[in-house]
Amino acid sequence: MEEKKYSSWNIIKRLLSYYSKKKNLLILSCILIILSTITEIASPIILSNFINNVINNNIFKKKSIILLIIYFIMLQIFSSLFNYLYSIYFSKLSTEIITELRIKMMKTALKQPMKIFDKKPISSIVTKIVTDTESVKEFYEVIVSSFLKNSILFTVILATMFILEWRMALISSIITPIIIIIIIIHQHYSKPIIKKIKNSLSKLNNTISEIINGITIIQQFKQEKNFIKQINIINNNNYINKMNILKIDGLLLRPLLTLISSIILSSIILILQLFPAVIVKISILHTFINYLRHLNEPIITIANQQTILQQAIVSSERIFKFIDSPSQIYGSNTEPLNSGQIKLNHIFFKYPQTKKNILKNININIPDKSCVALVGKTGSGKTTLSNLILGHYSVTKGTIYVDKKPINSLSHKILRKNIAIVQQEPTILYGNLIKNISLDRKIEQKKIIRALQKSQLQELIENLPDGYMSILGQHGNSLSQGEKQLIGIARILVSNPKILIFDEATASIDSESEQKIQKILLSIRKKSTVIIIAHRLSTIVDADMIIVLDKGKIVERGSHEQLIKKKGLYYSMYTYQKNNKSI
Ligand SMILES: Nc1ncnc2c1ncn2[C@@H]1O[C@H](COP(=O)(O)OP(=O)(O)OP(=O)(O)O)[C@@H](O)[C@H]1O
Ligand SMILES: [Mg+2]
Structure with missing residues (x-):
């Protein structure tokens, strides 16, 4: 045929x-x-x-x-x-x-x-x-x-x-x-x-x-x-x-x-x-x-x-x-979401070309406007889990609920309006800062400038030759990873999503950028559900819940204090980072 x-x-x-x-x-x-x-x-x-x-x-x-x-x-x-x-x-x-x-x-x-x-x-x-x-x-x-x-x-x-x-x-x-x-x-x-x-x-x-x-x-x-x-x-x-x-x-x-x-x-x-x-x-x-x-x-x-x-x-x-070729399949529910509550129910997942499950029996309840941190060694499945919450892949087994609705019932528009991500290294497009924030969405320039200020990018803007209108090189070559993440945050700030996923940069970013990011995340936490994928554990000590992943399974969960007391994987990762001054 x-x-x-x-x-x-x-x-x-x-x-x-x-x-x-x-x-x-x-x-x-x-x-x-x-x-x-x-x-x-x-x-x-x-x-x-x-x-x-x-x-x-x-x-x-x-x-x-x-x-x-x-x-x-x-x-x-x-x-x-x-x-x-x-x-x-x-x-x-x-x-x-x-x-x-x-x-x-x-x-x-x-x-x-x-x-x-x-x-x-x-x-x-x-x-x-x-x-x-x-x-x-x-x-x-x-x-x-x-x-x-x-x-x-x-x-x-x-x-x-x-x-x-x-x-x-x-x-x-x-x-x-x-x-x-x-x-x-x-x-x-x-x-x-x-x-x-x-x-x-x-x-x-x-x-x-x-x-x-x-x-x-x-x-x-x-x-x-x-x-x-x-x-x-x-x-x-x-x-x-x-x-x-x-x-x-x-x-x-x-x-x-x-x-x-x-x-x-x-x-x-x-x-x-x-x-x-x-x-x-x-x-x-x-x-x-x-x-x-x-x-x-x-x-x-x-x-x-x-x-x-x-x-x-x-x-x-x-x-x-x-x-x-078939395109990405989305649901048809176009009703606006009332909350950023997420429930992961017995999730199993494998990529089409992988043999074994990458995520195994994941159960998490994330209340609206709470802050959850995902930690774990490299390859433990943190980014994979965030991809599922974004709706980029369908789960192999189990169900993900967002605002009590199965994620695969939500329309593309509702998904993208309500669930956003700041990637480890956000893509910077060739063009000026305004264009890089608006991404051709119909957003007033005033709002963009406010988001840029909120994202603590003033210093960068002041150093650029044409301010907001300065052209950022291809792939943002002229920017540091920290600055790129700040731009990623500004993109989100103009749209107020119900759920924000923040994939922390793996390469160590300067402590100044890190502090700025922390400050903004704190203000976003008041309005949205925030999921932080953290590599530097010092950045998430005050999260409502920390989930420790190992080889695709949840091995520990709780607050920073609870996990430290437990003296398990989190404790050893934390003390290792502390002793090596990578915190
Ligand atoms: N697109 C893909 N196709 C097949 N396998 C993948 C894909 N993406 C990731 N994997 C595999 O899934 C596992 C989990 O990867 P994932 O990127 O979720 O880890 P991570 O915890 O985010 O790691 P890091 O801390 O390095 O970002 C790894 O073994 C990886 O090789
Ligand atoms: Mg990752």
Whole structure:
């Protein structure tokens, strides 16, 4: 079923179905192609008529020469005009379709279930959206356009030949199967070389992006020469392969086709000699010579685009499979939440690709507006648990209740409005601080500035050249991890979620940033339920409840004092950090 859905033919049909909404533009383009073809092939007929006149009347009339010149110029003008209009409309058509496809893909990408990113590199999705759509664009711009143009050209020429002199046209049409055979042979030799050229081009792209991404490492280890050498080798291979293609085209294809055309023409003349009853005007012969040359071209062009077509089909398959992939599933309950109460009831969880459960029998009751800290060694499952509370993954067994409602019954809007996270290292977008806080949500600038002040970012803002409007570098390279977390908090402050999860940065952040974060969290605790994933245990001593995870199980729970008294895992982690001054 799956195989059939993505067979080449079905993919082509699906690609063509995008025209259905733009029928008018497509019909207009086709009419323009027909007009441009007619004006293109009318010249030989007009010239023939002129020759006829000269032969019949045996004189050159000044008037008819001027008329001929005018006709010729007019035809050229109209032909160019129709061609121009057709190209414009066709480009518009393909660009519109590709834009539609790209938007569809972006929407799909944004609705991907989180588990997808555990298996696939993000770059593969980027490649799909950028490179694959570019290759599909060629399908619309090159393949369809040229198929329409060339098949119309071929049909019009052949039809005209039949109208002029059907017997000669019949002989001439023998050329078609011969051309097809020659092209098949030609492709047999050229296809492997074209594939090599494509491979070397993608290798070139990869190497260049590798070099640019790793420029600091390359410079540090003085590897510039090595990389330049690599690029030279790929470039040379590319050059050799391109020359080979030119040789095959220049030595095999064109001369052979010209030879065949000449043979057919000679046989026409020979047949005419043998059957003197068939009288053919010299003017018609002239037209035929002209058309025979033109008859090859459409077939050669269409056949040569086979590789582009194959490439477009492969890319489309990837695109359609992506568009058809299931998106993240949410519930339909859109009722606003009354509280930030959370209940985890016998939760078991494993990632799609892990064999064992990562979380085992987790039971936690988190009252509204309380502060719970999750602690445990690295890999114990803290981030995993927060992912479940965020609704990013579905639990394997058990139920999570938020405000007494099962989490999987809540709509996407309610989930995102009410449950927010400040990640270990929040993503900073290229743009100014205001944009980084608003994230294109409709929020008044005043509110954003207030959130920035509340998040203790004034000092940073004062040091930036353009204040709030300063551009933060890509990935926030110019910011410390502490500052990034403060920006993450400011993003939350503008939206007042019922539940806030704070994943403390693992790398030690400066104590000044840490104090700032503590201060803000304290103020948020009054309004929301706060879950802190803590690495520095000193930051959570005053939490209402501390939950200690070990290998996916809850091993201890209670307040700081209770756990210290217990002298268990928490106690040993706390004393270890204290003695090593990492607190
Ligand atoms: N996306 C994933 N796919 C498969 N396994 C995962 C995935 N994310 C985490 N794991 C595994 O789940 C376990 C718990 O990981 P998790 O990230 O929840 O730990 P953590 O307690 O947050 O650790 P840290 O303190 O280092 O942040 C680890 O063994 C990890 O390898
Ligand atoms: Mg973690």
